[in-house]
Amino acid sequence: MNKVLATTFLLISVSLFLCHNNNALASGEHDKLCSIQLTDEQSKADAVVILDAEHLEVEKSDKSWLEYRIVKKILRTRRADEGIFSFPDNKYRRVVSIDARAIHPGGDEERLSIKDVPRVPEFRDFVMYSDQQSRLIRFEGTRRGTIIDITIRWKIKHPVFWPPSIFQSHIPILKKTFTLTHKKNLHVRVSALSMTAAPDTTFTPGSDRIRQEWSRTNIDPLEMESMMPPLQQYLPFLLLSMSDVKELGADLDLSAWNGIARWYDGLSRGRMKPGSKTRDILRDLALNGLSERDRARKIYCYVSNSVRYVAIYLGLGGFQPHSAEETAENLYGDCKDQATLLTVLLREAGIEAYPVLVRTRDLGRLPDISPYPGYFNHAITAVVINGEIIYLDPTCSVCSFGVLPSTLQGSDALMVGGSDKSIIQLSHGPGTDNTLRITGSVTLNESGEARVEDKFECAGLFAEIYRSLFSRSSGQPPEERCRRILPGNHPFLNVEEVDLAGRESSAPEMIMDVIYTVPGFMKNKKTVFLDAILHKLSISLPAEEDRVFPIDMGKPKINSYKLDLYLPPSRMVEAIPAPVEISCEHFDYSGIWKITRSSIEFQREFKIKNNIVPVPEIPEIRNLLKKIKKFENCKLLIIDTH
Template sequence: MKNKQVIGLAACWLISLASRAGEPFSVVTIPAELSAGASAVMRIHEHTFKVKTPSEATETVHYAVTILNQEGKSYAKLEVPYSKLSKVSSIEGTLFNAEGKTVRRLKRGDIQDLSAISDVSLFEDNRVKSAGFTYADYPFTVEFRYEVTTYSTMTYPAWFPQTDEKLALESATFQVLLPAGQSLRYKILNRLPAPEVVDGPTERAYRWQLKRQKVADYEAYAPYYTNLGPGVVTAPKEFELEARKGQMNTWQDLGRFLYQLNDGRDQLPEPLRRQALELVAGETDVRTKIQKIYGFVQQHTRYVSIQLGIGGWQTFPASVVAEKGYGDCKALSNYTGALLKTVGIPSSLALVVAGRNTADVLPDFPSSQFNHMILCVPLAKDTVWLECTNPYVPAGYVGSFTGNRHALLLTPEGGKLVRTPSYRPEDNQQNRSVRLRLDASGNATADVRTTYTGIQAEAIESVMYTASPDDQRQWLYEQFRIPNFTISSFSFQEQKHTLPTVIEQIAIQLPTCATRTGNRLFFVPNQVSSDQILPIQYDQRTSAFRLPSSYLDSDTVFCQLAPGLGVEHGFEPVLLTSRFGRYQASVQMEGNTVKYIRRLVIEAGLYAPETYAEYVDFRRKIAKADRMQILLKN
């Protein structure tokens, strides 16, 4: 009888399991290798982009994702952006429990229509439809469907269905449908298989498919697109933007369209023209004229993002900036160019992808990849680049925001893809002098003076201008990796040079700066600049890695010893060289003062994956050298 009960219970359990497995989104149907290490599993992802006419397209997305734990809860929310040039036709959503049973569906009242104005924007017509589910019983599944109709075909979608390192993927498809006879421009990335191309009587279809993708192993310092997983970017050959027709087969084509869109919008009021001419009167040096015009723009305008309709691509007239005193990146660049034109200096608007450590454009795939505009001023033997939205940086400095990447010049002849300036280690310096006083107990006080230049000055310059004194002090505490110290006072001073330059002065107290053992003290001279953050080690790295900025750190520490203290043992000079840079450190006695000198140079670049272990070893040796001790004795 007992055996029959056990058999009966097992049969019921198997029937229950089979019943649950019959639900399309039951958790038990997820392959074990996909759920391993994942916070969510994309069960199905179907994305279709259909071009109906030269000026209209629809984008339809259907996906279901099983959220395994709290780390994946962001997938329970849907946000669909739209603007004046698009509309959201429909949104549907369903919540399923672990067994794949329907818990609830989205109602019309669950969908919010919100403004998507960014923090720096004054006028924008971007909006977002937002909806989602809240559910506490993990795992669960959400399914969403939506459709967006767009009335501009200048931008086609990119498809990367597995951008999250904790997201596994069961099945995903992407298709682009074009009118018969048309062809799609696309670029495949990260080993996505080639598309299936199917010609029908009225349309041509390009279809990509991915199946059973485990969670990705993201690698530090990898180029931007590498960590997005397999995917594709697409673009049109011909397009329309509010009844304006353009082509995008080459950078020249795209640049010609955008030049014509912004041409003739550089007219200035006559009083302002006279003021510009008076500003440079008597000057013969072109660079000085540029600096004066740029300084005038910095003093009399402010940056405000304005994204209304075609205004996302077309600048406001320079006369509007002259009247209002503000503008977005396009308007301020155009305004600056108009002032330079007034004083006889030609320039070109330039599109770029802005942001520190962001992806550069794909140079072999002409398309609308940009998010910012700057100004390019060609000279006889050089070029001056102007970031017209920043009121603080020197003329000609673009730094980490738009430096060392491609830019598209807009000229009457069309677009020209060029590179913005890159910066050498000598441009990006952290030059530090420390005067430290060590007593016989191992406590110390120190005066630290640091001069930052170039990219190394950017963060501190931002703190200077935007943070309160209390926030500045807190920021300073976060910069130093000293176990126990107190900031007694601090100050910042900006110096005007061709590169951003900031002098930081700090007075600090360092209890237990040296560790006592009997009548000896163990003293680490590099208290302030020690670099102990090490790169992640990988058993076998597969992707190239990028060091984004070259820089030079130099430190000189003068440690005045208390009476009775002397050096029993120092350390031999350290010299490390590699393809990634150079490091050297040495110590010497000068009377009752220990002098420690350190110099570190890092060279930016894109390095092959097989050299990554060498880079990790280089950084480990630096970290070890930064911990070198001096033995002091009473």
């Protein structure tokens, strides 16, 4: 929805959007910085930030200055991007000065000013859809011991474009400060997340200004861990805003989340008017005689399959959608544009519908955050049918009606209008679980060949995944694509037949029937490993290490599998693995092998319930997953009865 604000939370490795009123390296300061003593742990990093400081000076609601200084020392040259910095530069946050220097061991120096750092488009592949630009500072000669000192200054038109002040990075920071200066009559609100909010506050006698400073020293790097929740949930940062101001022409009340909903409604209301093109679409869809749900489904499928997604950031495009009529004419647009068109078409068809602002799951949920427009980076539509609220994402062409894409499941959202006045958490979709059900049969003949027939029934995120895999635009026949999901990696596996149903989003689920053979699977073997025929559950185990963050086991879902194995008369199974039954707060698992009169039967079901595992519970979960993995990797002892 708004890349400028959303990427502030996402990208901390290239640059930290932080600032301060300092001069660049003065004479003699280089030697002082080179002599700074680092701890053993700090010395192991690729680089270290000696100073990261920012100063936000607010003159009035539509005029403020942000100055940033970063001093970084390169300790190793393994990472090529340690000498690269990217800073946004657009009409609402305009760069007015740059003073950048790289001082190398031996005294060699590179120096850049604003005239040496041209603006470059942030979307180079489709500049016709975007006026977003940035300044890319690149020092080519960085090496061990190089010190980089950058001071950059912005003029910012609106408080909504104030970036968060982030107090941690992927490398150590020796000192980090954030200074805020503003007139006493300006109500600047500062929210602190994952850090202490109390600043040092200074009131100068006879002055009408307030000065506040937040400062931290010797900040350890924030290190990623396998299977952790989104990193942004743990970043310490300050968020600044002003309440009761006009933002982009509409009143913005930040006292409650509903104020943001009313603000977005003010920006988009004039764009949500039907016209001749939208009415033509409804006429061509032939909705007469259909139920309300079927009308909504048909409209959703039209928008999700006919309108091409293009990120558009022209002027106010980061916040304000284009008109529904314009999107209907062009058949392209970003998430706001598609949600606007879908909402207008639904309303014109007599169905209650509202836009919904969403924070995608990869950015993490921040339950303690104060109301802030930049919290959201996506837009969808809510439709109300017989009192039931159904959420629709028209940018997902592979999602069934009423099923949200995996990136939105569990996300925070805000309805613009309707009954919900505060943050809600999105589920996967009413009445539709994320389920993958596989039923299969394997027939082994006397020559040792295995003939396998599998049926895949996919709903929710699994339908999204399999529809994407078998997209008609892939350029590969289904038989070739199918090899990616079949068990094992047998070199002579032969896919004979693939039958696909429900490839379109109009279907509630996707069903796939596959027939394939594995030559020589059991020839001259007594112990048979089942990798080539058994759909084993993919179990990810967290690393055996001390952890700081919880484990995210993925979205709630159900994975079930039933297999019948038919042996030739000359063979029989002598032993089968013992069954496994596990139930805990986070998941349920059951697996069993049975010998029947006609076949050997295998059944398994794995259900993730509560996907976030707190750190104290990780050892127990790791042991349970190991037990499951051992059972899934079982083998059968098959003997010759002759």
